Amino acid sequence: MIKIYAPASIGNINVGFDTLGMAISPQDGSLLGDCVTITSNNSFDLQNVGKFSSQLPQNIKKNIVWKCWNHFCIILKKKISCSIILEKNMPIGSGLGSSACSIVATLVAINKFCKLPLNEKKLLSLMGKIEGEISGEPHYDNVAPCYYGGLQLIINENNYISQPVPYFKKWIWIVAWPGINISTSSSRSILPSKYKKEICVEHSRLLSGFIHASHTKQESLAIMLMKDIIAEPYRIQLIPNFLEIKKTVLNLGAINFGISGSGPTIFVVCNKQSRAVKIKQWLSENYLKNKNGFVHICQLDLLGARKIGI
Structure with a gap:
C-alpha cells in the first residue's frame, strides 16, 4: 500500500x-x-x-x-x-x-x-x-x-x-477560504484578453525585481514589489468588500495581502506571530461565510x- x-x-x-x-x-x-x-x-x-x-x-x-x-x-x-x-x-x-x-x-x-x-x-x-x-x-x-x-x-x-x-524564513502566511467556490475558468474569463504595453512592462519590472530581491535577501524590497496589476483589479468584483478587508488586515499589521490563485481564498503575509494570530481571529469572524470555511496560519511547505x- x-x-x-x-x-x-x-x-x-x-x-x-x-x-x-x-x-x-x-x-x-x-x-x-x-x-x-x-x-x-x-x-x-x-x-x-x-x-x-x-x-x-x-x-x-x-x-x-x-x-x-x-x-x-x-x-x-x-x-x-x-x-x-x-x-x-x-x-x-x-x-x-x-x-x-x-x-x-x-x-x-x-x-x-x-x-x-x-x-x-x-x-x-x-x-x-x-x-x-x-x-x-x-x-x-x-x-x-x-x-x-x-x-x-x-x-x-x-x-x-x-x-x-529563495524565501524569507520569518514570513508567516495566513490563508482564509470563506466557504464558497469560484471556478478557475470563470475567474480567468473575467480577465482582459489583451493588456496595454505599459501594464506588461510594469508587470515585468515587478516580477523581475521580486525575484532579484528574493535572491539578494532584500525583504522590504520584495514586499514593496508584491503587487498584482494583472488579476486583482478585475477579480476583486468576485470577492465582496475586498478593498475594505484588505485595508483592515493591513492596519492589523500585515505586510502584504492578496488573492490566492483564482480566489476566493485570500492570503496574508506577516512577520510577527502575534499579529498573525490577531488577523486569523479577525478573518474567522469577518470573512467566513459558513461553517465550511477555514483560516490557517501557515508556513512554507x-x-x-x-x-x-x-
Whole structure:
C-alpha cells in the first residue's frame, strides 16, 4: 500500500501571475491537502472519501483521479490494475490548488506503484498537461510547488519547467477560504484578453525585481514589489468588500495581502506571530461565510508531495 499526501498551494502570490507558486502547510501540523492511497487489485477501482468528496463528479471518467490513471495507462500501454482511494480534503474552486493536490498525489502514487517508470520532469510535465485539461490551458504554478515544495518560479522552457526561489524564513502566511467556490475558468474569463504595453512592462519590472530581491535577501524590497496589476483589479468584483478587508488586515499589521490563485481564498503575509494570530481571529469572524470555511496560519511547505502513513 502507498499513501501520498500533496499540499495546498498559493498561485500567483500577487506579483507572478501564472509564474509563481508556493506550497503551504499549517503551523499546527494539520494536513491541508489531498491524500491518495493505492493498493493492488484485480481490476481498477476508485473510491472518494473526505470532507469535500461530495463536490466530485458522479461520472468516474470526469474524476481527476481517473484522468490521471487513464493517462498513465496510455503511457504504459496497458491497464493498471489497482484500487485507489482519494481523500478529498481540499475544497474545489477555492484558489488553493485543489485540482493540483489531487493530480500530484495521484500521479506520484501511481508512479511509485508502477516502480517509477517516469522521472521527475516527465511526471511534472504530465501533471501540467492534466491540470491544463481542467482549467483550459497547461500551467504549473500550483502543480510545481505542490510536487516539489517551496516557492517555485515557472520557466517552462525546454527541459526547465520550474526553478526554486529563495524565501524569507520569518514570513508567516495566513490563508482564509470563506466557504464558497469560484471556478478557475470563470475567474480567468473575467480577465482582459489583451493588456496595454505599459501594464506588461510594469508587470515585468515587478516580477523581475521580486525575484532579484528574493535572491539578494532584500525583504522590504520584495514586499514593496508584491503587487498584482494583472488579476486583482478585475477579480476583486468576485470577492465582496475586498478593498475594505484588505485595508483592515493591513492596519492589523500585515505586510502584504492578496488573492490566492483564482480566489476566493485570500492570503496574508506577516512577520510577527502575534499579529498573525490577531488577523486569523479577525478573518474567522469577518470573512467566513459558513461553517465550511477555514483560516490557517501557515508556513512554507518545503517537502511537497510525500509518502505518509504506512
